[in-house]
Amino acid sequence: MQDAAPRLLRPADAAGCADLHATSFAHPWSSSDFEALLADSACFGDGIVDGAKITGFILSRRAADEAEVLTVVVASSARRRGCGRRLLAAHLARLAALGVAKVFLEVEEGNAAALALYRRYGFSVEGRRKNYYAKSDGGRGDALIMRRIL
Template sequence: MAEVRVLELADLASLNKLQPQCFDPPWSQDMLRARLLHPRCLNLGIFCDGDLQGFVLLSYLLDEAEVLQVGVAPQYQRSGLARLLLTHALVQLARMGIERLMLEVRASNQPALGLYRALGFIEDGRRRGYYPTATGHEDAVLMSVRPGG
């Protein structure tokens, strides 16, 4: 059975192991440690039998929050774990009084765009040529949702 809970410093080794499987380039262990210790961050992990299978890292200030990263182990992608993580995050953010959750995603990442739209995110705009690619650059799609709304 999967358990979603707040990530703690004791989870750093597991997060440091999983994060490079989800992102290239990965964040350093020091960057991850800083996120886990930051007072204005909400970091959730999804665990099965004690094994970290996915995570969402968010930061917040006043009544706005931003998704910094959502990652799921490759073998568990497309199994609903990211949806479960984000659903839990939206509930917690609403309880905290957060009015708006924002994110950016590569325009080519159709699975993520579909998930975000299914969770109620709307497109707010684009950053043209934001992400570097092997053949040039691609747009970042800017999206937001009202937690609890």
């Protein structure tokens, strides 16, 4: 059901988030990591959910009028069909409604898909962390820090 509208994630979605996260990141977060994040009143997640299966989700943490996107992922079988776009749109609208004025995120500079998605949603590069990411080939990659004013 990749066409379903994103909905607010709850702690009960933690296992589904962990399963999907593990498919896309070298250092996946556990189900209990997600459970703690989703139970934290400063964290907000939106997901495209079909029963117990999560097709994509985005998670951020708010502090005062700023928020940081902690992670975004869409199942590889559902990519390039607008899920990432819909998740980001729903999530930014949620953050704006909560009074968030600035949203930050970090992305590996070689992650063309994520960079294109973020740029499309008005994020611009504000800084760089040299050699921040460990890459699967054993090398290091820079992190770009991006910001969007809501």
